[in-house]
Amino acid sequence: MNFEKVIFAFFIVLALTLNFGFFIGDIDNPAHHNVYELFAAIVVSLVATVLKAGDKTHLGAVLLATSLVADLQLLIAAIVWGIAVHVTQTGLDSGTMSAIVSLSAGALLANITSVVLLVSETLMVRR
């Protein structure tokens, strides 16, 4: 067992689970989407990106790309949230909330791709 691999897989899977946890629930109901969970998802996703960077293989490049996509989607979701609450002062109405959740749904897809790639690579190594 390789400790580095454990950390690597841990962050990638955690990014997916947190992302999923935030995403699940009615799309326009703010009560179903926890702001702490979005925060945690962003932090874990950023850490996962740094961990993936620098892998020279083709698979590594694709993993990094999925992570960058997830970061981008989640950060935009957070910015939308921030703007709605602090700048335009409209608060979390159903339209804003659906925008935020659908952005996180995009990130979720990227994270799923990432995990699928990770699992398939693991299956190739029969050790």
Added chain:
Amino acid sequence: MPNIVFILIRRIRIPLILLIMVYAISILGFVLIPGEDDQGNVWHMGFFHAFYFVSYMGTTIGFGEIPYPFTDAQRMWSLLSIYTTVIAWLYGIGSLLALLQEPAFRTLMTEASFKRALNRINEPFYLICGYGDTGSLLVKALAEAGIRSVVVDQNQNRINSVELEDILFVVPGLCADASIPENLIRAGLKHKNCVTVIALTNSDSCNLKVAITTKLLRPGLLTIARAETHEMEANINSFGTEVVINPFDTFAGRLSLALKSPGKYLLFQWMTNVPNEELQEPTFTPKGVWILCGFGRFGKAVYMRLVAANLNVIVIEATPTETLAPADTVSGIGTEAKTLLQADILNAAGIVAATDDDANNLSILMTAKQLNPGLFVVARQNLKENDEIFSAAKPDLIMKRGSIIANKIFAIITTPLLAKFLDFASQKDNDWANELVSRICGVVSDCVPSRWQLAINNHEAPAIYLAMENNIPVPLGVFLHDPRNREESLNCVPLMLVRESETLLLPEGDELLQAGDEILFCGQSGAKLHTDWISRNHNTFNYVLTGHEYSSGVLKRMLAKQKNHHVYKA
């Protein structure tokens, strides 16, 4: 080559993760710790405000406690966060700077910047291996003629000097051993815009390797190599290298030309000069006995040529037996009056200081001048850095090794026909050369003549080509009229006309042109624009051919065409 950004991120991965975690924990702390608003109610900081506060706290900008003054619990958390974020930042920036200073990483960065510079070249360029005296002169001359080049040299100082020198273009320089094929490929051998490889390093085996690599990897490329021995010359020639230059032979050949037929020497100097150089005066060498100081590789080549030209030569050499000097050689360096007097300097016509040491050559030259002020003095200059002292010593003739070879290569690659012309010219006698020199003198002012070539085909000379297709005879003389006023003649001399069946040296103005002809001109640099204008512009061409000007409207041209092309008949 690995991508630098990824290597950078991988190397500072730990500081980056630390920074993200410290920020995340600090922000989360500020969100969770309850604060108080201005009315004393419990107030929770949002993520937005927390991120804002941590951002300016971590970077020690410090805007104060906003939007409401902090409670003691919040201040305690701030204290902790300040130290952790500042340490995380210092650690991150410190590792980044340490990485940037690392020699291995710096090499990677210089290589990456070379690669970027190479990729940015989107016009034909010359790959030059070896940036010594010859290489630097060549790069400079090429840049002035608007041609890009890329330099490879083993010596980092020389590569640095490429960047420091005052060259019109950016010349990418790679510090690498050119004899290793991989390095040549990195330097752009396989680049689609690489048109010629020039091997000028001072190692024959390295030049051989460069030439053979080029011939194998890019067979169609023009290859020019320098070779110091005749065996190596034959070796490099054997696999089809287009031009092999022996510096000693070229140099000695030029020197003997200067002594034996000054007119031809001047012609060769003019034809192979770099742009915008000052016009040299013809030198006239006296007849009589010559003294040659130094019998090394260069001295030998000079000696053979002088003897072949039936000149009397007395050799002065420090080690006559080891260098296999002729029997009547005077032993000594030639820097002392005693040795020179022994060689009968008082009755000699001239002296050639040809040792491989510039200081010795200057010393010979000055001692000789003191003993016999009327002596014709020729000095060999080995290093370009001694330019100042050589011109101060005022010898009658300075032979600069670097510039002779650089100029020859420059002339060959910018005007390929010139090599052929010089071959023909070398078989002619001195009077022929004198006549041509005075003819060229008549068309140029105080700058060296420039030379250019023109091919009569649809691409380079559409106006002439069209006229020929319409069976209108075009004499070479069209190029001798000034397109602004055809009564005045253009400042150029057609040197040679090459067609499939024959080669005409100094063709006359009434010679009729044929499609596919190639013409070599020389003259004032401005005249090239005019010959180009004549060969490309139908109206200008018609004017110089017939003296009539036509309107160039499309309608009128179409009408003229219908009237059986009378435009060209006039």
